[in-house]
Amino acid sequence: MKTYYLPAYAIADLIKSRQISAVEVLEETLERVRSVDGRAGQVDVSNAQSKEDLNSVHAFTQLADEHARGQAEKIDQMVKAGENPGPLAGVPYTAKDIFTVKGIPATAGSKILSNYIAPYTATVIERMAEAGAMMIGKVNLDEFTYGSSSESSALKPVPRNPWDTSRVTGGSSGGSAAAVAAGEGAISLGTDTGGSIRQPAAFCGTVGLKPTYGRVSRYGLIAFGSSLDCPGPLTRNVMDAALVLQAIAGEDPRDNTAAVVPVPDYLAELEKDIHGLRIGLSEEFFRVTYFDAKTGELKENPIDNEIKDAILSVAGYLAQLGADIVVDVPLPHTKYGIPTYFVISRVEASSNLLRYDGVKYGYRTDQPFADLRELYRKTRGAAFGVEPKLRMLMGIYLSAAQFDKGYYQRALKARALIRSDFETIFDPKGKYRLDALLTPTTPSTAFPIGGVYGDSVLMQYSDQLTVTTNHAGIPGLTVPVGFDKEGLPIGAQFLGPDYSEGLLLRLGRAFEKVTENEDWRDRRPPLLPAND
């Protein structure tokens, strides 16, 4: 078996027991990237066109092979010297190109940062290095994380789903999910503002964990919605997600929203029994709202039966293991999740985007300009794609005094109500006393490339089952639970109260164990040789 498809914990064990070196693991992984990834994303080039392009993953925006080689050699020296190289020793991973790593470009998938070399390193990247992991490169995403398919990146070709390269990876951490699914690194670090870890993880058949807001430092993360952004891992199994969270969680003097809350031993939590846990199912998560562009109306439908059946099957397994399944759990404000997100995230995004001006760093127009205002307009007009433009314009409209009709204040109140829904169902003295909620992660499986992109409302509604988690700040874990009839992965989501990541991981692990011998667990993306 090649190491590129092994779990992170197994790779670290092989390296620590000197059965393989970190340099060997790295070279195997880089070879894997070369064989399946195709052209790395770049600005001012065409999207996928050739047969080779259309059959490649295109997860990467750049390889950091020299950077990783330095880390691998250090790990091998530590092993040789009998020192402990860390729990993720020699594990190859990728980082969404929204994290800064000193000396390495950080593009955010945008032309406006296409020439930006980060002068400092994100806290999570530093912590992964301390745990022994090797960062092999940066991976593509929706521009500034604005999207749910990774198609809005200015760096082309955009990522393609390893299970079916005519389908989207989801987004915005689409490069992360695709890389992990295709064996290009055992782990990827992503970010989740409205579902951007969990939705692509579900579409690509990986595990994805959005931690509680403040559980993981945002220092060194290029900001989208500052009250919503959460860095977290995408992995191929639950234990790896636990290992990564263990490495990156905790307070950080450089981020005053990183909460001062002790970090539990997530690995110790993993194998605990789930007997007696109360797991809820809510009808609000089994129907979907969508925007009909022809009529300009919002419509509601029941969720796809295949996805619903898959989630009910997960509930059945958990019941077999002794969990109590509680049905008809009310979350009445779920339907306001996307409208609330349209307001809060746009206002925060427009504020965060004003700093890009062609003066201090990043792209500057090559056209002549008469003064500063013209420089701004020409630089920003040429270097932002349509998604950042939409978000800026909407953010300004919703918050500007002359246009404001109280949208922002109303959205903050809606957010409080969404939070209150979750507090009610997780209240240990309340009527429901849930330990966790079980839901589908997405309303559909991965949709065709080009099928939704361009319709900004319909695209946003693909996050409707993940976004309320971000409003409430609570953690969410998605795990793969099977495939639809077209062979595309289906994800199930566990949601829990603040800082309950350990419990969510335990549930994910319990499901993983009880289904470990099922046939679907042996499936690999067609890019992967069957016997690997």
Next chain:
Amino acid sequence: MTDKISSDVFKRLVDLASLELPEGEGEYLRKELNNQMVSIEVLESIPIDAETGTAAHGVPYTEMNSPVPREDVSRQDPHREDILKQAPELEDGYIVVPDISHEELY
């Protein structure tokens, strides 16, 4: 249905956002913004009153989980040269800012 964001309002927003839009992009953006407003208007139907609180963060920050503010001291950034290198135009270690036009404020 009347567009919430008229052509005139859109023009004003584009100016506030400091954007020079490529030919033909404006109409697409305005259409999408108005479609998004259909969703946003749903918020009008939420039963809220003066008693309903607002949430700036989902997870509340209390004395128990908030970090102590850092000491307010200045210090030399260790990345000064790396940061300056990013600027498109430098002069004697300063970032050059193009002329600032004098225009009527709104």
